[in-house]
Amino acid sequence: MFNQRKYLKERNKTLKKLNICIQCAKYPISINRSKYRCDNCLNKAKKINTDYLKKLRQQRRREKVCLNCGSLYVCNKFNIHTGRKNKELMCEICYLKKxxxxxxxxxxxxxxxxxxxxxxxxxxxxxxxxxxxxxxxxxxxxxxxxxxxxxxxxxxxxxxxxxxxxxxxxxxxxxxxxxxxxxxxxxx
CATH class of the missing domain: 1.10.30 (DNA Binding (I), subunit A)
Known part of the structure; x- marks a missing residue:
């Protein structure tokens, strides 16, 4: 019986040894930016992730919840250097983490x-x-x-x-x- 998980694990292992991208299996990996992906695949993933985060933050802004964690408890963050309110909504824990x-x-x-x-x-x-x-x-x-x-x-x-x-x-x-x-x- 064919085990897809095992197949992918072996495939990725082989591609890593050959320094070929595990996502597209076409191009050599970008040594400076990633261990396992080429520049094309990294850029695609970055764009998808950026678009997702942008939509998520817009949704959280509409719901008036913390932009970082989605918590309902919200506080306004002051920009310490100018004293003007920043439009970022953050819960107290995320503010303290920042x-x-x-x-x-x-x-x-x-x-x-x-x-x-x-x-x-x-x-x-x-x-x-x-x-x-x-x-x-x-x-x-x-x-x-x-x-x-x-x-x-x-x-x-x-x-x-x-x-x-x-x-x-x-x-x-x-x-x-x-x-x-x-x-x-x-x-x-």
Missing amino acids: ISKQHLGTSKKWQLLENLFKKQKGKCYYTGIKLTIGQNASIDHKICKAKNGQNNIENLCWADWKINLMKRDLDIQEFFKLCKIVVFYNKL
């Missing part, structure tokens, strides 16, 4: 950021302003990267995005000193 990827190098450490938020009791590290993840909360480096601050959880804190923009590349003492000068000058 921030984790940016600051800790992997999305798998998102729970560390969530725990840090809870440890700070949902308040800005510098001002005590109540923070909401996905709205006014942003991650700040206590010792900025420009002054050799590290991307580790001990050097990160949650801050109001406006305060984070004001602090920029200052360390904590310089930032507080600058705030005192502003208050003193305006006699507040």
Whole structure:
């Protein structure tokens, strides 16, 4: 009896040894881009995948659910650098994963950021302003990267995005000193 699975497994094994595309069995594989497929097949697969993801994101946007995972719990994401609302809808977990990827190098450490938020009791590290993840909360480096601050959880804190923009590349003492000068000058 013919076993298709076994046949395909053997066929693919042979094609891999010969460095021929396992999808079309016509062209040599693209050594720089793939282990098993030629450039033509890779480009076709990429286009199909891109079209599918585009349609999926449009559908999720219409349904007003998280664009990444499809969760019903939605939060608006602020663009930290400009303060304008981005049109991307994201659930809190996907938002934390994205921030984790940016600051800790992997999305798998998102729970560390969530725990840090809870440890700070949902308040800005510098001002005590109540923070909401996905709205006014942003991650700040206590010792900025420009002054050799590290991307580790001990050097990160949650801050109001406006305060984070004001602090920029200052360390904590310089930032507080600058705030005192502003208050003193305006006699507040």
